Amino acid sequence: MKGRSNPYFSAPLAKMCIVNNSVKAGKEIYVLYNPESYTQSRSVRYGSAQGLGQDGEAQQFLGGGAQKLTFELFFDTFSAGEEAGGTVADSNSLKKNALSVSPDKLDVRDYTKKIYNLMTINDNTHAPPILTVAWGSLSFTGVLTECSQRFTKFNEDGNPVRAILNVTFTEYIAPAKLAKANPRNSPDTSKVRTGKTGDALWSLSAEAYGDVSQWRSIANANALANPRLLKSGEMINIPAI
Secondary structure, three states: OOOOOOOOOOOOOOOOEEEEOOOOOOOEEEOOOOOOOEEEEOOEEEEEEOOOOOOOOEEEEEEEOOOEEEEEEEEEOOOOOOOOOOOHHHHHHHHHHHHOOOOOOOOOHHHHHHHHHHHOOOOOOOOOOOEEEEEOOEEEEEEEEEEEEEEEEEOOOOOEEEEEEEEEEEEOOOHHHHHHHOHHHOOOOOEEEEOOOOOOHHHHHHHHHOOHHHHHHHHHHOOOOOOOOOOOOOEEEEOOO
16 A cells, blocks of 8 residues: 655755754754745834924834744655655654555654644753755754644544644844844944934934933933924934943
8 A cells, every 4th residue: 555645746956945054963853845935025114203283293213123034844655655755764654654554653743743842941051053944045044933733634543644733933033143243233332423404302312322212311422401402514413221
């Protein structure tokens, strides 16, 4: 008896690999079936503010968000055929199971937990591991921030033999690298700006601190009685907070 062809199988592509960069042994996890698609997304943040008597709101760029990679993974230990991947041991075990008289003895959770457990906190780093998702030309370094398991088929003992995982990886950038790349955005360093036509304290506050509500700190540092009146060419001190 040969296992039925899996409906998720379309072409014999190289298997997607999730690399755990925090361990030396067993760091590569190959998926059993490649996803049918994946989505990369990113967002940026803007703050809005409205001056007294103004018709409309001005938009101030606050910062960029992290990239996200999302996809759906299929797991099947009941009817896995020749296309099943994973390690060599995984592939051999699934093929043997598919040829058996009762192909329902393998618990699919033995395979899904390899990915689900990538959100477990490491005792040494006190954080989940940093990962690299590699598939063809795709190489994405990040952390697993969401993973939901849905079990859709069970054997006679009630153990799951088929599952779908929806996963989200969020881009990881080391804090030191980010600070080095954007030193001017640091709010703990005092700065001096030259005022220009159209400037307002809230916009300077959003640029320096990422928070429009800190405009009073700038007003106090410059002894401004009327924070709405800034002169073009005037030197404005931006204090550290």
